[in-house]
Amino acid sequence: xxxxxxLNDAFIDFGSDLTDEVDSNTKKKSYSTSKIPTIYLVEDDKxxxxxxxxxxxxxxxxxxxxxxxxNEFLQYLGEEDSNxxxxxxxxxxxxxxxxxxxxxxxxxxxxxxxxTSIVMTGFASIETAIAATKKGVxxxxxxxxxxxxxxxxxxxxxxQRMGVDSALFNAKEKETPQGEKIKLIxxxxxxxxxxxxxxxxxxxxxxxxxxxxxxxxSTVLIGGPSGTGKExxxxxxxxxxxxxxxxxxxxxxxxxxxxxxxxxxxGHEKGAFTGAISTRMGRFEVANRGTIFLDEIxxxxxxxxxxxxxxxQNREIERVGSTSPxxxxxxxxxxTHRDLDKSVAEGDFREDLYYRLNVIPIKIPALKDRxxxxxxxxxxxxxxxxxxxxxxxIDFQDETLEILTNYEWPGNVRELENLIERxxxxxGGSTIRPEDLPPKxxxxxxxxxxxxxxxxxxxxxxxxxxxxMTTVEESLIKQALDKTKGNKNQASKLLQMNRTTLIEKMKxxxxxxxxx
Numbered sequence: 001x002x003x004x005x006x007l008n009d010a011f012i013d014f015g016s017d018l019t020d021e022v023d024s025n026t027k028k029k030s031y032s033t034s035k036i037p038t039i040y041l042v043e044d045d046k047x048x049x050x051x052x053x054x055x056x057x058x059x060x061x062x063x064x065x066x067x068x069x070x071n072e073f074l075q076y077l078g079e080e081d082s083n084x085x086x087x088x089x090x091x092x093x094x095x096x097x098x099x100x101x102x103x104x105x106x107x108x109x110x111x112x113x114x115x116t117s118i119v120m121t122g123f124a125s126i127e128t129a130i131a132a133t134k135k136g137v138x139x140x141x142x143x144x145x146x147x148x149x150x151x152x153x154x155x156x157x158x159x160q161r162m163g164v165d166s167a168l169f170n171a172k173e174k175e176t177p178q179g180e181k182i183k184l185i186x187x188x189x190x191x192x193x194x195x196x197x198x199x200x201x202x203x204x205x206x207x208x209x210x211x212x213x214x215x216x217x218s219t220v221l222i223g224g225p226s227g228t229g230k231e232x233x234x235x236x237x238x239x240x241x242x243x244x245x246x247x248x249x250x251x252x253x254x255x256x257x258x259x260x261x262x263x264x265x266x267g268h269e270k271g272a273f274t275g276a277i278s279t280r281m282g283r284f285e286v287a288n289r290g291t292i293f294l295d296e297i298x299x300x301x302x303x304x305x306x307x308x309x310x311x312x313q314n315r316e317i318e319r320v321g322s323t324s325p326x327x328x329x330x331x332x333x334x335x336t337h338r339d340l341d342k343s344v345a346e347g348d349f350r351e352d353l354y355y356r357l358n359v360i361p362i363k364i365p366a367l368k369d370r371x372x373x374x375x376x377x378x379x380x381x382x383x384x385x386x387x388x389x390x391x392x393x394i395d396f397q398d399e400t401l402e403i404l405t406n407y408e409w410p411g412n413v414r415e416l417e418n419l420i421e422r423x424x425x426x427x428g429g430s431t432i433r434p435e436d437l438p439p440k441x442x443x444x445x446x447x448x449x450x451x452x453x454x455x456x457x458x459x460x461x462x463x464x465x466x467x468x469m470t471t472v473e474e475s476l477i478k479q480a481l482d483k484t485k486g487n488k489n490q491a492s493k494l495l496q497m498n499r500t501t502l503i504e505k506m507k508x509x510x511x512x513x514x515x516x
Contacts, residue, residue, distance in 0.1 A: 035168075036063070036169070037084075037086045037087055037158060037162060037164065038064075038065060038084070038086045039056060039062055039063065039065070039087045039088075039089060039154065040067065040087070040089070041053060041064055041065065041066045041089045041090075042068075042073050042089070042090040042091065043066070043120070044091065044094050045091070048143075049066050051147060052064070052066075052089070052147065052150065055147040055150075056150075056151060056154065060151055060154075062154070069099070070094065070099040070101070070107075071099060074104070074107065077111075077113070084114075086113075086114075087116055087118070087154060087157055087158055087162070088105070088108070088115050088116070088118070089118050089120065089150075090119055090120070091121065092119055092123075092128065101120075101121075102135055105117055105136075105137065106135065116138050116157045116161040116162055117135075117136075118137065118138050118150075118153055119132050119140055120141045121140075121142060121143065122142070128140075138153070138156075138157040138160075138161055139153050155169050181398045181401075182398065182401040182405050183401075184375050184378055184379040184382075184396075185375045185379055186379055187199075187376055187379060187380050193210075194210070194235065194239050194240065195236065196229060196236065197373075197376065197377060198370065198373050200370040200373045202369060209360075209362055210233060210236050210237055211240065213362070214236070214237050214239075214241040215242075216360075219331075219332045219333070219359045220237060220332075220359070220360045220361075221335070221358045221359075221362070222234060222361075222363075223336060223337075223340075223361060223362070223363045223364065224363055224366070225364075225410075225412055226337045226414075227367075227411045227413055227414035227415055228364040228365070228366060228367070228413060229412075229413055230335040231293070231295060231335070233364065234248075234293040234335060237291070237333055238291040238333075241331070243289065243290050246288075247286055247287050247288075247289075247291075248287070248290055248291045248293065249283045249287035249292045249293065250293045250295060251265065251294050252296055253294055253295065253296045253297055253299050254299035255296070258301045258304070261300070261304055262320055263276075263280070263320050264283055265282050265283050265308075265317075266282040266284060266307070266318060266319055267280050267281045267285055267319040268280055268321050268322075269319050269321035271321065272320045272321025272322075273320065273321070276321070279319075282317065284311065284328050284330055285317070288329060288330055291332075292331070292332055293335070294308075294334045294335070295334075295335050296336055297334040297357065298336035298337070298338035302348075302349075305350045306350070309352060309353045309356060312356045312357075313356075315328060315330075334357050340358070341354075366409070366412055367412040368407075368408050374409075374416070375405065377413065378396075378401075378416070381416070381417050381420040381421070382394070382420060385420060385421050385424040385425075391428070391429060392424055392429055393424075393428065394427055394428060394430060394431070395431050395432070396432045397431060397433050397434070400432050400436070400437065403434055403437065403441065404416075404437075404441075407441050419438070470509070473505070473509070476495065477495065477505060477509070478511060481511075488503060
């Protein structure tokens with residue numbers, strides 16, 4: 001541990017001589033700027049990366065973009081302006097990547113990017129530190145480290161290497177003081193749009209694109225993660241279009257068995273197959289002169305993709321068991337949570353159909369990419385679920401709101417809505433504390449300041465602490481094994497212990513192997 005402290009404390013001293021010559025070109029690029037550069041964080045440790053992003057963005061007011069590996073970061077940079085100056089925070093080693101952080105720095109230099117870098121590692125050595133200094137990194141930081149130390153290094157790197165005016169950081173601190181509290185926001189009339197709600201720039205852009213798209217008959221492809229409200233976008237397009245008086249027909253292509261989907265879409269003639277006791281119209285005919293919304297289009301079988309392509313080209317359908325075409329005038333809106341570019345490359349989705357569908361793309365941002373809307377959405381959902389007399393109303397501790405705002409929300413708006421409904425039902429009439437939130441949210445938020453005094457109340461007659469702690473340990477081990485379906489490697493990571501330690505504890509506690 002002393003070696004690690006030595007590397008952290010002495011890095012600049014022994015590295016300055018080595019970097020003077022190597023970094024001379026970088027220093028020539030430095031200039032005084034009135035803009036704080038973006039920070040790009042490349043780190044595959046989810047808990048650490050979340051902590052860094054939250055600290056630098058919430059406490060320091062800095063813009064931080066996170067990437068799990070070098071390849072993902074390089075792909076992103078390929079779409080950005082190579083003249084943009086930035087600060088790179090990168091781990092040195094990555095579990096699932098053939099590229100390390102020092103090689104990443106070499107690649108960025110070869111491509112001519114203007115940046116300064118801070119590297120992090122949990123496996124420190126003098127040799128690695130010297131290699132880092134030769135590449136001109138500003139600082140070599142060993143894990144674990146304090147976030148305020150990292151923040152100080154970032155400020156020094158930007159002011160000393162990039163010429164950023166130090167007064168800008170003082171201004172940022174005034175804008176986002178550490179004592180700032182998150183407050184619920186009551187929605188205004190202009191925050192609502194066709195059943196959707198949002199005040200962020202990202203959502204305002206979506207609303208504006210819907211207005212423009214609705215007036216045309218072009219095919220629309222709606223993308224975005226599950227739970228972001230893709231069906232609401234489709235409904236909005238139909239609602240403000242000239243087809244609003246006609247039908248909006250929704251078909252979930254992933255929920256209907258593939259052998260029945262063709263009949264659902266195009267209909268069938270009597271006797272076309274076993275069970276076809278009468279002629280039946282398909283969804284396209286029902287939607288004639290209106291709009292058809294094909295949700296989860298990425299799950300459509302390849303055979304049906306060919307037939308859908310023919311419909312798009314000829315505006316005609318054929319019922320199953322018939323050879324007579326039927327003309328249809330229908331606006332087609334599709335949606336998927338899948339990456340169709342990847343599906344096309346893997347041969348799971350037809351390229352020609354993809355280009356036919358992707359005439360006007362609308363990409364719905366994940367909730368984590370529009371966090372400023374979270375207090376607004378919470379307030380809105382409370383107005384929906386709290387009764388008129390307010391007897392089951394809830395409020396939130398400041399710390400709870402901070403956790404909810406900083407949580408990643410993998411289920412997006414749908415997950416937030418379900419949580420608020422659950423809290424109103426189960427905790428109505430009380431104040432929501434951090435420990436009232438689901439364990440998943442606390443774990444993924446890296447929340448470590450729960451009031452432990454309230455986790456368990458000591459009985460008046462006391463308890464056997466050793467036996468109690470044994471019971472808690474057994475429970476947590478069983479939960480970890482249950483969540484990972486018995487995978488000891490994954491369970492040990494959840495419990496942040498070595499796999500061998502987990503196995504020894506399982507043997508000692510006589511916990512059954514749950515491997516499936």
